[in-house]
Amino acid sequence: MSGIRHLYVHLPFCAYRCGYCDFVTLVGREEDHEAYADALLTELELERPRLATELETVFLGGGTPTFLATSALRRVLASLPRAEEVTVEANPETVTPDLALVLREAGVTRISLGAQSFQPHLLEVLERRATPDVVRRAFYHLRDAGFDNISLDLIYGIPGQSASDLEHDLEAALALAPEHLSLYELEAKPGTRFTHAHGEELKRQADAMEGYLERLVAVLTAAGYRWYETANFCIAPEIGDGRDLRSRHNLAYWSGRDYLGLGIGAVSTVGELRWRNSSRLRGYVDALASGRTPPRELEPVPPEVRSRERAMLALRLDQPLPLARFAGSLDAAALSRMEALALVERSGEGEDGTVALTPRGRFVGDAVAAELVV
Ligand SMILES: C[S@@+](CC[C@H](N)C(=O)[O-])C[C@H]1O[C@@H](n2cnc3c(N)ncnc32)[C@H](O)[C@@H]1O
Ligand code: SF4
Secondary structure, eight states: OOSBOEEEEEEOEESSOOTTOOSSOEEOOGGGHHHHHHHHHHHHHHHGGGBOSSEEEEEEEESOGGGSOHHHHHHHHHHSOOEEEEEEEEOGGGOOHHHHHHHHHTTOOEEEEEEEOSOHHHHHHTTOOOOHHHHHHHHHHHHHTTOOOEEEEEEEOOTTOOHHHHHHHHHHHHHTOOSEEEEEEOOOOTTSHHHHHHHHHHHHHHHHTTTHHHHHHHHHHHTTEEEEETTEEEEOTTTTTSOOOSOHHHHHHHTTOOBEEESTTOEEEETTEEEEEOSOHHHHHHHHHTTOOOOEEEEEOOHHHHHHHHHHHHTTBSSOEEHHHHGGGBOHHHHHHHHHTTSEEEESOGGGOEEEEOHHHHHTHHHHHHHHBO
16 A cells, blocks of 8 residues: 555644743644644645555644644544554643543544653652642543553653652552653753753753663563663563554654654655644644645755664664665674674674664663764
């Protein structure tokens, strides 16, 4: 079957703005929710010829998709093409039993719940509204509605977070037995309100963080989770019910597949072209209201650039790279150097050979990938 099989839909509205967040978001704007849904659906119709009739994955991300007016969210979900995996990002404080049922009945198969931390003092630093109990309650509402594939997002490296705080967060997350966990190291962008407010503490935190990734990998793998991507873990099939619980949508990105993104700020990569929709709501809604493609920035991505990107992303995964496919993007001398340092290991010979990062290599994966990929 031809056509793109992975669709991202951006729902930018949030009830508030967390200080550390750098995503394309808009606070409130309830009066614009329905018009935005109309525009999204028009963009979908304009782009539909590029899509396969049956998709593998749809991902509704934000912003806060579950903050969108429920009628608009229902319309969007009802109009999207069918897909085997349909994920919605949810903020805990928006998840009621009713909303969980709306999502379930609309065919959503997977929820990514933004917990971030289970400790009040760290949630306060992040300016989150959901308390640990609200996070837990949201999780149970989703379970009660029948969701059997829930991911929790946690952030580590929060100013003031000690090693025992990290252990506590992992323990609290594991107590819920989510199928999937994403552990993101806090990224504090220069110039943001957050960096301004916590600059000194962020520097201290960076120094104190040595070993945090090793620690969390040890805890989660001991609990039966597969460390399948640098920041992502899922219950291993042999521990769970045999399902492969990796995020299929994100695996598509990490495997360098084509994907289509709808909505403000959304990125699409199709063949040798990448485009990013403008982040401005008015320009997006007005263009689509008159049936025109929204304003976009285009960027050519020649095959050698895509190969390099694919190699960088593939090195984040726990599966070996086939050398026959990636040899052109890997520096042979760097490969031998990294091998001597026990950061990568090769197996097999010639065309059949593969290369993989060792566990030690994965802990410094970005630096190893930067050396290896040419
Ligand atoms: C696109 S956000 C939206 C999710 C949802 N609105 C929420 O806040 O829970 C998806 C995830 O990215 C992560 N994230 C956002 N900003 C981050 C930052 N500055 N550093 C690290 N992770 C971040 C959070 O874990 C968040 O759950
Ligand atoms: S709720 Fe999520 S998307 Fe919205 S501002 Fe906070 S982190 Fe960003």
